[in-house]
Amino acid sequence: MKTDVTTKTVKEISIDVEKCTGCRACEMACSAFHAKPRYSSINPARSRIRVVTDEINDEYVPVYAGNFTRSECDGRHFYQLNGKQYSECSFCRASCPSRDYFIEPDSGLPLKCDMCEDEPPLAEPLCVTVCEPGCLTYQARQVEANVDELEESAAMERGLESLVRQHGIDAVIDNLKRLSKGR
Numbered sequence: 001m002k003t004d005v006t007t008k009t010v011k012e013i014s015i016d017v018e019k020c021t022g023c024r025a026c027e028m029a030c031s032a033f034h035a036k037p038r039y040s041s042i043n044p045a046r047s048r049i050r051v052v053t054d055e056i057n058d059e060y061v062p063v064y065a066g067n068f069t070r071s072e073c074d075g076r077h078f079y080q081l082n083g084k085q086y087s088e089c090s091f092c093r094a095s096c097p098s099r100d101y102f103i104e105p106d107s108g109l110p111l112k113c114d115m116c117e118d119e120p121p122l123a124e125p126l127c128v129t130v131c132e133p134g135c136l137t138y139q140a141r142q143v144e145a146n147v148d149e150l151e152e153s154a155a156m157e158r159g160l161e162s163l164v165r166q167h168g169i170d171a172v173i174d175n176l177k178r179l180s181k182g183r
């Protein structure tokens with residue numbers, strides 16, 4: 001069977017670790033962007049980007065929040081960087097039960113970078129805009145996409161929006177938390 005193909009926009013952020021100064025402006029901007037109401041508070045614990053910091057060795061590595069995982073890895077790897085050993089967990093993007101990173105402190109829900117989706121869209125993600133040293137750079141490109149998969153994802157989004165309208169965001173969050181614990 002022939003699959004219908006269209007194009008979609010893929011947003012990418014490149015990280016030049018050499019340029020990171022560890023200023024953490026990206027963390028502050030991200031948390032302000034996702035505050036409710038928007039820009040009403042700054043709390044890096046709510047940020048979807050985290051800067052792994054080793055001030056003694058002047059090393060800073062920004063890490064973006066990725067997918068939620070229900071269980072931690074059974075095995076871990078180690079990285080040796082400039083003579084210092086880091087656990088794989090240091091640079092891992094997952095919202096994982098083994099640590100407090102990328103977990104919303106009030107609700108306990110996982111945090112994931114959403115590329116600052118907004119209506120109207122931002123010219124570029126906010127963490128990129130505030131990164132004065134130029135460690136973060138943004139580009140958007142078009143790629144081929146499966147129409148069925150895009151429609152499925154849009155339908156899921158519409159379903160969630162409808163649930164929030166009917167029952168309120170708090171009830172939906174409570175139910176999602178209950179469901180994720182039971183799985």
Ligand code: SF4
Nearest residue numbers: 020021023024026131
């Ligand atoms: S704003 Fe840029 S330079 Fe500052 S910590 Fe974040 S990534 Fe590093």
Ligand code: SF4
Nearest residue numbers: 072073089092094096
């Ligand atoms: S933080 Fe990442 S690497 Fe570490 S246990 Fe969790 S999923 Fe695995």
Ligand code: SF4
Nearest residue numbers: 030113115116125127
């Ligand atoms: S792209 Fe937006 S959501 Fe993702 S880390 Fe940067 S500021 Fe946060």
